[in-house]
Amino acid sequence: MWDSLELRRRQRRRSLYRWLLSMPAVLPLLFFTGENVAALNTIFVGQSAEQSGGIAEEFYRNFIEGGRYMWLLDGLLLTLFMSAMAALIGMIIGLILSVIRVSYRAGVRIPILNALAGAYIAVIRGTPVMVQLLIIYFSIFGNLTDIPPVLVAGLAFGINSGGYMAEIFRAGIESIGVGQTEAGRSLGLSYGQTMRRIILPQAIRNVLPTMFNEFITLLKETSVAGFIAVDDLTRAGNNIRSKTWSNQPLYAVALIYLVLVLGLTRLLSVLEKRMRRSDRRATGTD
Amino acid sequence: MIEVVDLCKDFGDIRVLDGINMRIENGEQVAIIGPSGSGKSTLLRCLNLLERPTSGQVIVDGIDITDPKTNINLIRRRMGMVFQSFNLFPHLSVKNNITLAPLQLKLATKAEAEERAAELLRRVGLLDKINEFPQRLSGGQQQRVAIARSLAMRPEVMLFDEPTSALDPEMIREVLDVIRDLAAEGMTMAIVTHEMYFARDVASRVIFLDQGQIAEEGPPEQVFKNPQGERTKAFLAQVLIN
Ligand SMILES: Nc1ncnc2c1ncn2[C@@H]1O[C@H](COP(=O)(O)OP(=O)(O)OP(=O)(O)O)[C@@H](O)[C@H]1O
Ligand SMILES: [Mg+2]
Numbered sequence: 001m002w003d004s005l006e007l008r009r010r011q012r013r014r015s016l017y018r019w020l021l022s023m024p025a026v027l028p029l030l031f032f033t034g035e036n037v038a039a040l041n042t043i044f045v046g047q048s049a050e051q052s053g054g055i056a057e058e059f060y061r062n063f064i065e066g067g068r069y070m071w072l073l074d075g076l077l078l079t080l081f082m083s084a085m086a087a088l089i090g091m092i093i094g095l096i097l098s099v100i101r102v103s104y105r106a107g108v109r110i111p112i113l114n115a116l117a118g119a120y121i122a123v124i125r126g127t128p129v130m131v132q133l134l135i136i137y138f139s140i141f142g143n144l145t146d147i148p149p150v151l152v153a154g155l156a157f158g159i160n161s162g163g164y165m166a167e168i169f170r171a172g173i174e175s176i177g178v179g180q181t182e183a184g185r186s187l188g189l190s191y192g193q194t195m196r197r198i199i200l201p202q203a204i205r206n207v208l209p210t211m212f213n214e215f216i217t218l219l220k221e222t223s224v225a226g227f228i229a230v231d232d233l234t235r236a237g238n239n240i241r242s243k244t245w246s247n248q249p250l251y252a253v254a255l256i257y258l259v260l261v262l263g264l265t266r267l268l269s270v271l272e273k274r275m276r277r278s279d280r281r282a283t284g285t286d
Numbered sequence: 287m288i289e290v291v292d293l294c295k296d297f298g299d300i301r302v303l304d305g306i307n308m309r310i311e312n313g314e315q316v317a318i319i320g321p322s323g324s325g326k327s328t329l330l331r332c333l334n335l336l337e338r339p340t341s342g343q344v345i346v347d348g349i350d351i352t353d354p355k356t357n358i359n360l361i362r363r364r365m366g367m368v369f370q371s372f373n374l375f376p377h378l379s380v381k382n383n384i385t386l387a388p389l390q391l392k393l394a395t396k397a398e399a400e401e402r403a404a405e406l407l408r409r410v411g412l413l414d415k416i417n418e419f420p421q422r423l424s425g426g427q428q429q430r431v432a433i434a435r436s437l438a439m440r441p442e443v444m445l446f447d448e449p450t451s452a453l454d455p456e457m458i459r460e461v462l463d464v465i466r467d468l469a470a471e472g473m474t475m476a477i478v479t480h481e482m483y484f485a486r487d488v489a490s491r492v493i494f495l496d497q498g499q500i501a502e503e504g505p506p507e508q509v510f511k512n513p514q515g516e517r518t519k520a521f522l523a524q525v526l527i528n
Contacts, residue, residue, distance in 0.1 A: 182336055183373035183432075187387035187439055188363030197390060201377050 062248045075236025082154045083219045089158025094165025102173045124163025130224050137228040153225040168210050172203035212268045293342035302328050304498035315469045317485035318478045320495035326478040334365045366436030370448040372428040374420035381416045384438045406434035410464050426457025446477040494518050
């Protein structure tokens with residue numbers, strides 16, 4: 001089973017390279033080979049380029065020697081995998097929790113479920129994600145040591161994200177006018193059918209941008225996964241640092257996150273623009 | 287046949303419906319008129335339990351629908367409702383608005399439901415809009431689609447709550463014509479309306495509601511030409527001038 005995961009991971013890695021190469025946004029990486037880094041190094045590290053034997057040489061030691069750039073790429077892959085897994089789990093949990101909460105308010109009452117959902121959301125939102133991660137890894141999964149930490153981390157972040165997604169979905173559902181429910185119910189649809197076919201499709205569409213933002217946050221939050229021995233992007237950078245005693249990898253890590261977040265933010269604004277356009281088309285005002 | 291027995295509805299401390307007794311026989315068209323806030327919408331919404339009565343009964347073909355054991359979803363299939371604000375499903379095309387409930391409730395195959403949607407749209411004069419989305423339709427068109435959507439369930443009764451109040455004047459006619467046709471075919475209906483001339487022409491009976499009570503009822507000729515109660519007279523004098 002893990003062989004096939006490994007295989008998939010490799011395949012994904014290959015396509016990831018292509019993606020990275022095609023991304024002009026990666027060009028700023030060159031920044032690290034220029035004069036700038038010497039200056040940065042002097043400022044932040046208190047170590048001049050001459051002392052460390054030249055910027056290019058330091059770059060070589062950090063990223064090329066021993067194929068250490070692969071550490072970062074593998075880390076990036078894990079970070080993306082964890083984020084995607086967490087987003088998926090978070091969406092499912094969030095959807096279920098929000099429907100329980102909204103239904104309770106609408107009079108479809110299962111008190112135990114509602115109380116559990118309320119407690120879940122309170123605990124998740126009221127404690128640091130880092131603490132949740134440690135508890136899930138060491139306490140809840142403590143005896144199941146053969147489960148890869150990255151899966152535990154993905155699950156933990158998903159459980160965490162679920163608490164926030166629940167509130168996002170709830171707001172989305174409550175933004176749909178009561179007339180929609182009444183129209184559905186008056187046709188003889190059950191509460192559940194109305195929810196599924198009429199309310200949720202509209203609610204989810206309305207919260208897509210917010211969900212996307214949550215994903216961006218998630219991507220950054222997974223950087224604490226290193227604490228449970230996941231060699232994610234952040235920890236990969238730190239691993240290199242502890243080998244080479246250079247801080248360059250940390251900047252490289254920061255830059256990769258930045259490029260990712262800016263790219264996703266960009267994608268989000270394109271998405272929002274497109275949604276607005278299709279709304280306008282739908283209302284015929286363009 | 288719908289029978290309402292001693293129906294009361296409170297919102298908090300306010301009694302909005304106060305002891306309503308009425309019957310709607312099959313094939314009857316009942317217009318419910320009355321001042322704003324008199325409880326017309328609430329009464330109509332109690333008939334399909336969108337509003338749960340505080341006390342009293344609503345009996346549909348011998349079934350007390352206020353009984354918690356009654357499956358209200360089955361009753362509602364037989365009672366179409368048309369709202370003032372249309373309430374079309376904005377994420378669905380006109381066709382899917384109409385076929386959603388029959389398909390979801392497995393009352394028809396996809397082909398049957400779509401054929402019926404086309405037939406209903408032809409009937410309300412909107413066949414060319416079948417693939418359009420609701421937001422691109424005028425108010426009058428949306429309301430006609432909403433009527434078609436209700437009719438897709440082959441209801442035995444139609445409930446209209448001020449179906450033309452949200453419409454620009456030039457669109458009122460097209461919607462009223464559709465309702466008029468339905469009435470002419472003998473569809474049982476209850477219609478809350480401020481269109482007095484329409485009520486006079488279409489209704490077989492008029493109910494005047496005032497402060498949560500039926501203040502007067504009778505055939506339209508009687509209620510409009512020769513109202514008995516002082517409140518009815520005052521109300522009619524006011525609305526017929528406008
Ligand atoms: N959900 C509600 N909660 C509290 N009060 C309500 C609610 N719905 C209606 N009411 C009140 O009940 C009274 C009757 O309302 P209803 O909508 O039935 O009147 P109406 O005759 O339909 O009036 P209109 O002609 O303005 O539509 C009003 O005073 C209204 O404010
Ligand atoms: Mg009303």
